[in-house]
Amino acid sequence: MSGKGGVGKSLLAFNLAAVCADVRGYQPNGKPYVALASADPQGTSLWRANRIADCPFDQLDISEEAGNLHQLKKLSYAHIFVDTPGWTPPTPEQFEKNNDPFQRVMYGPLLRELLEVSDDVIVPMFPEKDCYEPTWQTIKWAVEPAKVPYQVVINNWNPMESKSYVTGTRMWCDNHQFPTANTVIRRYRVHTNANNVVTRYEPSGGAAKAREDFYRLALEHGLKGADDRLKQLIEAEGAAV
Numbered sequence: 001m002s003g004k005g006g007v008g009k010s011l012l013a014f015n016l017a018a019v020c021a022d023v024r025g026y027q028p029n030g031k032p033y034v035a036l037a038s039a040d041p042q043g044t045s046l047w048r049a050n051r052i053a054d055c056p057f058d059q060l061d062i063s064e065e066a067g068n069l070h071q072l073k074k075l076s077y078a079h080i081f082v083d084t085p086g087w088t089p090p091t092p093e094q095f096e097k098n099n100d101p102f103q104r105v106m107y108g109p110l111l112r113e114l115l116e117v118s119d120d121v122i123v124p125m126f127p128e129k130d131c132y133e134p135t136w137q138t139i140k141w142a143v144e145p146a147k148v149p150y151q152v153v154i155n156n157w158n159p160m161e162s163k164s165y166v167t168g169t170r171m172w173c174d175n176h177q178f179p180t181a182n183t184v185i186r187r188y189r190v191h192t193n194a195n196n197v198v199t200r201y202e203p204s205g206g207a208a209k210a211r212e213d214f215y216r217l218a219l220e221h222g223l224k225g226a227d228d229r230l231k232q233l234i235e236a237e238g239a240a241v
Helices: 009-024 044-050 069-074 092-098 108-117 129-146 164-175 205-240
Strands: 034-038 058-061 079-083 121-125 150-157
Touching (some): 009 034, 009 044, 009 121, 069 108, 129 150
Parallel strands (some): 121 150
């Protein structure tokens, strides 16, 4: 989730779903354990999935399902990755009046409900300063008030450029106490071809490195989820004493 468009929300949802589906395999009934749901009216991730033969995960269009998203957890999937749209944030003055980050957004009810039913949120951002403010607004105005575990993922770093871009972005996140993934998604042309899932990239050259990034991120995300659940259990036990 991010209010800023074009920072890789579709790419991350699409390829994390692919990695998870590759690892989990299929249910005894032949149905995937994983689904990709698109809350984005543009449907970018679904467009990518429809271009792929034998897509390893199911696809769901939830862009007009505001009011029904609680039903997602009743579906027979172990994991559902949701691709969300960007949005135009209110001005600081407008936000102060009612604390609603989605007040100017036609699909605001959908985004609010998604935050209510989500187990965790990934906030992608580029290692660029023009991503700082929209990332801060997304986290401080939308995600943290919803009390949903989240993690920032630095995306689209050009490995031909200085690592200082990543270091500077990570320092900015640390200064704001935003949890940030160790894995950085590097920029490779293979990601923009939109003709396959990351698990089927060629096992050599830049394609292999691009694939490695997403396997590492999926593993890191899974470990963070386990840590978050352990923390919740410890807090619940402490409250019960």
